[in-house]
Amino acid sequence: MALKVAIQMDPIESIDFDGDSTFMLGLEAVTRGHSLFHYLPKDLSFRDGRVLARGRAMQLRAERGNFATLGAAELVDLAEMDVVLMRQDPPFDMAYITATHILQHIHPKTLVVNNPVAVRNAPEKLYVTHFDGVMPPTLISSDMEAIREFRIEHGSIILKPLFGNGGAGVFHLKPDDENLGSLIEMFTKLSREPVIVQKYLPAVRTGDKRIILIDGRPAGAVNRVPAAGEARSNMHVGGRPEKTGLTAREREICEIIGPHLKREGLIFVGIDVIGDYLTEINVTSPTGIQQINRFDGVRLEAEIWDAIEDALSRRVMA
Numbered sequence: 001m002a003l004k005v006a007i008q009m010d011p012i013e014s015i016d017f018d019g020d021s022t023f024m025l026g027l028e029a030v031t032r033g034h035s036l037f038h039y040l041p042k043d044l045s046f047r048d049g050r051v052l053a054r055g056r057a058m059q060l061r062a063e064r065g066n067f068a069t070l071g072a073a074e075l076v077d078l079a080e081m082d083v084v085l086m087r088q089d090p091p092f093d094m095a096y097i098t099a100t101h102i103l104q105h106i107h108p109k110t111l112v113v114n115n116p117v118a119v120r121n122a123p124e125k126l127y128v129t130h131f132d133g134v135m136p137p138t139l140i141s142s143d144m145e146a147i148r149e150f151r152i153e154h155g156s157i158i159l160k161p162l163f164g165n166g167g168a169g170v171f172h173l174k175p176d177d178e179n180l181g182s183l184i185e186m187f188t189k190l191s192r193e194p195v196i197v198q199k200y201l202p203a204v205r206t207g208d209k210r211i212i213l214i215d216g217r218p219a220g221a222v223n224r225v226p227a228a229g230e231a232r233s234n235m236h237v238g239g240r241p242e243k244t245g246l247t248a249r250e251r252e253i254c255e256i257i258g259p260h261l262k263r264e265g266l267i268f269v270g271i272d273v274i275g276d277y278l279t280e281i282n283v284t285s286p287t288g289i290q291q292i293n294r295f296d297g298v299r300l301e302a303e304i305w306d307a308i309e310d311a312l313s314r315r316v317m318a
Contacts, residue, residue: 003034003082003312006053008099009285010088012038012068021289021301022087023067026060028301034083036060037076041088041095046102051078078103083308084112087285090165092123096284108265111312114283115265122266124280125162125196131260134253134278137199144184147197151180156200159183162193172200203275209244210288211254212300213269215307216262218254219300220292221246243295249276257281267307 007026015023026036039055046052057071078084084103090096100116107116121127128135139150140162151157151173159180160170169187173180187195207223223244230239246254250273257278261269270286272279289300 003029003032003309004037004080005029005034006037006039006055006076006078006081006084007058008039008041008044008053008084008086008088008103011040012058012070017064017067019287019290021287022085022285023060024289024293024301025085025087025304026058027062028299028305030060032305037081038070039076041099044099044102046105049105051102051106052076053078079106079110081106081110082312084110086112086114086116086119090124090163090284092163092165092284108315111308111315113267113308114269118264118266119283122264122281122283123163124165124282124284125160127281127283128278131257131278134256135198136201136274136277136279139197140194141197142188142194144181147180147184147195150197151175154199158198158200160196160198161187161191162196163191198279201274201277207242207244207274208239208279209250209273211246211250211271211273212286212288212292213254213258213261213271214300214303215267215310216258216260218246218251218258219303220288220296220298221250222288222291222295241291241295253278265311267311268304 007022009022017023029036036058037055038058039053043054044051052075054073054075056073059069061067084106086099086103097120100120103112103116106112129138137154139146141147155175157173158170159173164170171183184195204226207225209221209223211221212219221244223242224239225242226239253271253273257271266283268286270282270288272282292298292300
């Protein structure tokens with residue numbers, strides 16, 4: 001059955017044709033005969049009990065330089081859609097949280113992927129703390145004395161903003177680095193949130209693995225190797241993707257968190273694993289589909305749509 005699909009995302013013209021996961025989800029929807037409607041987060045509204053979005057019908061093609069065509073602007077009641085894909089990039093700030101509150105009004109009658117309530121309750125770096133035995137030694141605090149004590153105990157540390165994304169503001173501090181105080185001052189001036197401090201994991205030099213889980217099941221992985229002189233493995237700061245599989249420990253981590261993800265309606269999730277430790281659970285706008293597809297000869301976007309359509313079927317049967 002053809003579905004009406006709205007995609008809440010950043011401007012379509014800004015996407016990376018060779019790397020964007022939302023683009024692949026949109027292409028797969030078109031392949032299945034579904035219609036697409038594109039709107040920006042800023043064009044989402046709530047009025048008198050209705051959830052509205054001002055956007056445009058969208059056509060997608062696998063043609064570099066000619067991959068998207070948008071129709072005329074129109075105001076649409078999202079309750080008339082079958083599926084809304086919430087795919088705008090972080091930061092996970094109050095604007096993001098507000099969008100989850102608004103979309104909650106139509107879910108699950110209109111299936112929002114991922115479940116907006118679960119997204120709101122699962123900020124990447126905090127969500128991991130709810131699972132025992134998977135995290136590296138971690139401190140979340142604004143207490144300078146507590147941070148100094150943590151550093152004395154663990155030596156080399158990673159310091160990063162609690163709600164940051166894309167590797168921005170991530171610092172590797174060695175035991176003799178004198179910048180800790182200045183960095184904490186900088187973070188506290190920029191925001192009121194505590195920082196997250198973790199024991200530095202030397203295994204990051206061999207890669208930070210992104211594992212995609214679909215409806216709680218591990219479906220594929222890509223290893224991201226930092227560039228020389230970098231502690232960050234994010235692609236846009238020079239990280240290099242490599243083909244990889246899953247270790248026994250990584251499968252164990254997926255078994256620990258997978259049932260919870262499925263139960264919460266988190267259909268498309270990307271987790272980050274360094275060595276034997278889970279560092280983040282990405283539920284907002286996870287990426288990695290295209291890299292894994294190329295390395296493994298799979299089509300993860302098809303598996304994700306299978307899971308979405310299965311969720312729709314279960315909803316109708318209920």
